[in-house]
Amino acid sequence: MPPLAADVQHYLYETLGLPKSGSQAWANQDGLPYFLRDAFDFQALDILGHTVLLALDRNPEKASLGDIRAKLDKVRSVAKQPTVYVTKALASYERKRLIEQKVPFIVPGNQLYLPDLGLDLREYFRQRPTSAESLLSPSAQAMLITALLRPHWEPEWHPAEVAATLGYTPMTLSRAVRELSAAGLASVHKAGRSQYLTMAFSPQETWERATPLLRSPVQRTVWTSTPIPADRSIRLAGLSALAHHSMLAEPRLPVHAVSRAAWQALKSNVDELPEAMPGAYAWQLWSYSPALQPDSGTVDPLSLSLSLRDDPDERVQSALDVLKEQLPW
Structure with a gap:
C-alpha cells in the first residue's frame, strides 16, 4: 500500500471512525492510459457505504490544478465512480479553487472535501502561531517576493540590500524583518554588524506557507x-x-x-x-x-x-x- 494511502486511512479513522483496513489496490488501473498511471497511484476505498477511487498524487510538486482536474475527469469517465484527489499538501488558495470547482480531495491531517457524500471537514487545518495570524505588511510582502525571485536562489539573504533597492527606511526594514521571522518564514542572525535572514524552507514551500498571510497589492x-x-x-x-x-x-x-x-x-x-x-x-x-x-x-x-x-x-x-x-x- 502506498504511504499516502495509509495516511488517508489513518485520517479517516481519526475523523470518521472508519476501519484502517478498507483500502485496496484498484483492479482496473492497468486499463488506464500511461499518463494517468504515471500521475497517480489508485486505491479503492469504502467510505460510509460508498465506494470511491482514491487518486494519490505521485508528483504533487509538478501538478497544476488545471492539469489535475482534467486528469481526474478522465479517470472518472473510465472508472464510472467518484474519484477523489489525494495529496500531501495544498496551499489555501489551491484548496479554495478545488472547492469552487467541486473537485473532491483529501489532504491527510488537514482537510477532507467530498461533496458527493456531503462531507466537508475543514476544522483540521493546521493553525499557524498567533504571532503569524495577521497579514504581512506591504513592505514585508514586497521584500519576501523580491527575495524569492532572486536569479540565483540561496536560503540566506541580506534584507538591508533588498530594502535599499525598494527605498525603505531602516524602521520599515526592521519591522519587515520582525514580521518575516514571527511568521516562521525565515530566521534572523548577525554577521558582524550586518543582519541576515535565512529562509526556513525551499522557495516553493516558503511561497505556499506565506500565501495565506499575503494580500493583493x-x-x-x-x-x-x-x-x-x-x-x-x-x-x-x-x-x-x-x-x-x-x-x-x-x-x-x-x-x-x-x-x-x-x-x-x-x-x-x-x-x-x-x-x-x-x-x-x-x-x-x-x-x-x-x-x-x-x-x-x-x-x-x-x-x-x-x-x-x-x-x-x-x-x-x-x-x-x-x-x-x-x-x-
Missing part, C-alpha cells in the same frame, strides 16, 4: 482617458500582464500598475475618469512598487497571482496555473 483601480506615460516604475498588470505570460486573450482595457506614491506624481498629467468606459486606460494603484523585477515589462508573477487569485473566471485561473509553471523554482 492592488488597493484600487482608476481609469484615465490619457495614454500611459513613459515611466520606469510603471508595469503591465492584471489581465494584460497575465495575457503576456499565457494564452489568455488581451483585456478590452489595457491594465498598468503604479505605486500610490508614483501615482501622486503622475496624476496631474492625466485626465481621470469617474468609471471604466470605451477607450479608457486602467491603472492599478499598488501598496508597494510594481517594479520588483527591474528588467521586466510586467509586474512580478507572484504579485500578479495574488492580484488575481480571487477572480472567478476559470480561464483566468487556468492561466494562473500556466504562470505558476513558469516560476524559477
